[in-house]
Amino acid sequence: MQLGVHGFRLVASTPLSLSLDVFERMRLHRGSSSSNFRRPTILHLLCAACLFAAFLFIIQSSFFAGDQKSHLNRVEVRVLSDFQSSVQQCVANRGLGMMAQIIDHCTLILKFPEGTNSTWYNEQFKIFEPLEYKYDICEAILLWEQYRNMTTVLTREYLDARPDGWLDYAAKRIAQLGAEKCYNRSLCEEHLNLLLPAKPPFRPRQFHTCAVVGNSGDLLKTEFGKEIDSHDAVFRDNEAPVNEKYAKYVGLKRDFRLVVRGAARNMVTILNGSDDEVLIIKSLTHRDFNAMIKSIPNPVYLFQGIVLRRGAKGTGMKSIELALSMCDIVDIYGFTVDPGYTEWTRYFSTPRKGHNPLQGRAYYQLLECLGVIRIHSPMRAERRQDWSDIPNREMINRAHAAALSLKKSQAGQSGGLGQFGSCKVWGNAGSNDGPISGSPDMSPVRKNSNYNKWEVMPFESLRKEARDYYDQMGRVSLYKMDGNKLEDLVCVRHSPKSEA
């Protein structure tokens, strides 16, 4: 409907300004020459009549086109409205008192129950955090479903494919470079060599189930340890200790750890005895980190993704993005999501100052009801095996397709709905540059370790779903380029030979 109106305005404004133009010229003619006064007037009147007829015709056909368009979009709007109702029901069932108010087929407001203690004071806006958050479901589903197809580790092929990737982008990932750009590429390569694989070390759909374990103190209220360990892969963050002392609360399995730069100095102790655990640096690499990497045998990479402006920030969101880029099912533990928290706690140390808890909690609830994550927490521990009130895969896929085609039609784009519809930049990966990361000055501990076991994982040993996906994608890896934009992907094609 919105489109119809928009279409009408666009078309109607042209004839109107045209006919005004005609009257304008009539006036000019009148003034400049009175001798041929009659003929031009009649001519112009005739013209005006013709234009008016054309105008009517255009209006009619624009209404007709608008009708057709809104008729086409009506299907999508209905699919999305149905989806909204399921999301609303899901929030009602699982939100521990939260409720969802539907504004339109894309917009939804999550509300906390009245009387919720809003204790977080926003210094910037001088307000206590609100009890309502507005979300665009259509955007959210496009964004998060896209992660399932993404590569979220920085690679050499990405830097090579990205326009000025080495010059402009590589510099952004190196602290203490002392320059905005990599004017000296070999210097930048020196910084990045240790943690830059030639091609993606991990694949979409590589694991079926994954656990993402946050550091919240609420982990000590339950004993999720065994359940966490039963996942195909476990993701933790920063300094989270994994040992006998906490085993029954957080488990012992360790596969991935997303770290910020501040965590570098404690990593050697934390990783002691866990040689295969993959470190993913969230932000920048720097001198301390590179020194640390040289002394450990673990694989280390840089995260490649976007900066979320909305929703909860922090390592937690990045861990979910990382997990989603290789797992079918993402279970989260130890994220502060139950009502009643007034401060951020950690299972292994004293509370610290955190970010806005209500906003994060609302966003996690939204993600659960969009089928992105499954939330585990003390207040939800009892019913953890029942996921029937979360929209199922089929429904999510339908909603995703509807959101995509609605977006494309609103942007006036036709086509582009295929799996490469968002590829802005294409690149080709060489077939013989070898899947090796590491630098010539690697320490013996690193050289002799199994650190590159992920990189050399033979294609044949991947899970069937991962192989099928890769074939469906024609051996193309997708990377985010910048910011939040869904359309700006860097897509890198691999030659069949490079997989042999």
Ligand SMILES: *[C@@H]1O[C@H](CO)[C@@H](O)[C@H](O)[C@H]1NC(C)=O
């Ligand atoms: C809200 O939290 C603050 C700070 O923890 C506390 O002092 C206050 O009593 C709480 N109010 C309610 C209504 O629970």
Ligand SMILES: *[C@@H]1O[C@H](CO)[C@@H](O)[C@H](O)[C@H]1NC(C)=O
């Ligand atoms: C992800 O890839 C699959 C397989 O090619 C495709 O069917 C699906 O539409 C893609 N999803 C998104 C959000 O791009």
Ligand SMILES: *[C@@H]1O[C@H](CO)[C@@H](O)[C@H](O)[C@H]1NC(C)=O
């Ligand atoms: C570029 O960096 C390399 C490695 O640090 C150094 O050897 C070389 O001299 C630099 N080149 C220039 C032109 O600064």
Ligand SMILES: *[C@@H]1O[C@H](CO)[C@@H](O)[C@H](O)[C@H]1NC(C)=O
């Ligand atoms: C690693 O752990 C072993 C025993 O578990 C201990 O002997 C060693 O000192 C530790 N190394 C570091 C660097 O903490």
